[in-house]
Amino acid sequence: MDFALSDEQQLLVGTIRRFVDAELLPLEDEIEREGRLAPAKAKEIFEKSHALGFYAMNIPEQYGGGGLSAIDTMLVEEQFGRTKDILIRRAFGNVYESLLECTDAQKTRWLLPAVKGERTCSIAITEPGAGSDAAAITTRAVRDGDGWRLTGGKHFISDGEFSDFFIVSAVTDPAARPRHVSLFLVDKGMPGFKVGRDQPMMGLTGTSHLEIVFDDVPLTGEHLLGKEGGGLRLAYETLGRVRLAQVGARAVGKATRLLTLMTDYANERKQFGKAIGEFQMIQEMIADSVIEISAARLMLLRAAWEIDQGRDARAWISMVKIDAAETLGRVADRAVQVFGGMGYCEEMPVARLYRDARIYRIFDGTSEIHRTVVAKSALKSGAALWDIGA
Ligand SMILES: Cc1cc2nc3c(=O)[nH]c(=O)nc-3n(C[C@H](O)[C@H](O)[C@H](O)COP(=O)(O)OP(=O)(O)OC[C@H]3O[C@@H](n4cnc5c(N)ncnc54)[C@H](O)[C@@H]3O)c2cc1C
Structure with a gap:
């Protein structure tokens, strides 16, 4: 077992x-102050990152992406996770791997422009009445000749304001449960597509979280992503690696940044004539953070290894989703404590990282839902979950 990064990985990371x-990182203060990333800055960081080949690194090279393995994706996502969500999206892209299911004609219209950064995409599954229970959605795609008419609405859609198109889940045949849901590619601006309000959040400044409404949107066969009735399965299969990267790896990256802020401050800040890092209770908070981040990181890389081996990694992904998110929450809380009153000051990065950290236990499936996945897997296969073939 070799834990060393290769020369290529070291160079990349x-x-x-x-x-x-x-x-x-230098753009973060302005986003917090202004509540948005200035379009000129967004363009500038996209162009710089794109020129260096950092955009859409998770997508196979044959479509113009970086073609990274799952392990390499996690290593770079850890670095992305050190900064704000909005900056990650603009600089590195948010190209969902579900788009690899596109037919050739669909690839030209949706996947390839997304990989080039010409068009951006959000995923629109959650509805006011259906969050954890994604099968309970009421958005309907009703057959109309060769196509469908789409009616309903979604909420909390990350980056919806900026996105050009959406991967939308809709019920195509209520009687066909559990194959009643399909995914569609829906362009902003189609007739009947309406943008609702941007739901203000306690963190993630700069990113929009939109309500969107479909008022009889006409869809053709070209808008169907994957098979009719295969929407829940497709979402489940293709969003796992995305979840590992965008939640697991980014949570580890954010926790690592908080740990660095914590140790730097503990070395600098003096009380009672010595650096606070010399006090054992401060050391305990640092030690616990180091241990928990290291454990989360090992689990993250193990899950990525499972994916690279072509093995079923769903339970591993859920374990990481829970552990990395909860580790981040504990580390963020300790960081505020180590900073004392300064940790509660709005202008300090720890304060906003603390607020941003809270969502990691909720979006992309709550900790509770992922615990049900882990428990079901353990009850079904027992120790086989950890079997590495020996
Ligand atoms: C900032 C933000 C960004 C988001 N971005 C997107 C996006 O881009 N696209 C998108 O489609 N969605 C997005 N979401 C939605 C997000 O994925 C959901 O909020 C999440 O899945 C939880 O659903 P819910 O909010 O409806 O909570 P509920 O499902 O109503 O859950 C409420 C509570 O009940 C618990 N609970 C529910 N069912 C069970 C169960 N079976 N067992 C035990 N406990 C249970 C939950 O764990 C939770 O604690 C976003 C949400 C936020 C806040």
Whole structure:
């Protein structure tokens, strides 16, 4: 078992780390102050990142992406996770792997422009009445000749304001449960597509979270992603690696940044004539954070290894989703404590990282839902979950 990064991996991770430090972290204060990322800045970081080949690195090279393995994806996503969601989206893209299910004609219209950064995409599954229970959606796609008419609505759609198109779940045949849901590619601006309000959030400043409404949107066969009735399965299969990257790896990256802020401050800040890092209760908070981040990171890489081996990684992905998100929450809480009153000050990065950290236990499936996945898997296969073939 070799834990060392290859020369290529070191080069990749080091280059991304320097890009995040030099180009993205300096933009954070302005986003918090202004509530948005200025369009000119968004364009600038996209162009710089794109020129360096950092955009859409998770997508296979044959479609113009970076073609990274799952392990390499997690290594770079950890670095992305050190900065704000909005900056990650603009600089590195948010190209959902579900788009790889596109037919050739669909690839030209949706996948390839997304990989080039010409069009951006959000995923629109959650509805006011259906969150954890994604099968309970009421958005309907009713057959109309060769196509469908789409009616209903979604909410909390991340980055919806900026997105050009959406992967939307809709019920195509209520009687066909559990194959009653299909996914559709829906362009903003289609007749009947309406943008609702941007739901203000307690963190993630700069990112929009939109309500969207479909008022009899006409869809043709070209809008169907994957098979009719295969929507829940497709979402389940293709969003796992995305979840591991965008929640698991980014949570580890964010926790690592908080740990660095914590240790730097503990070394600098003096009380009672010594650095606070010399006090055992501060050391305990640092030690616990180091241990928990290291454990989460190992689990993350193991889950990615499972994916690269072509094995069923769903339970591993859920374990990481839970552990990395909860680790981040504990580390963020300790970081505020180590900073004392300064940790509660709005202008300090720890304060906003604390607020941003809270969502990791909720979006992309709550900790409770992912615990049900882990428990079901363990009850079904027992120790086979950890079997590595020996
Ligand atoms: C900032 C943000 C960004 C988001 N981005 C997107 C996006 O881009 N696209 C999208 O489609 N959605 C998005 N979401 C939605 C997100 O995925 C859902 O909020 C999440 O899945 C939980 O659904 P819910 O909010 O309806 O909570 P509910 O499902 O109503 O859950 C409420 C509580 O009940 C618990 N619960 C529910 N069922 C069970 C169960 N069976 N066992 C035990 N406990 C249970 C939950 O764990 C939770 O604690 C976003 C949400 C937020 C807040």
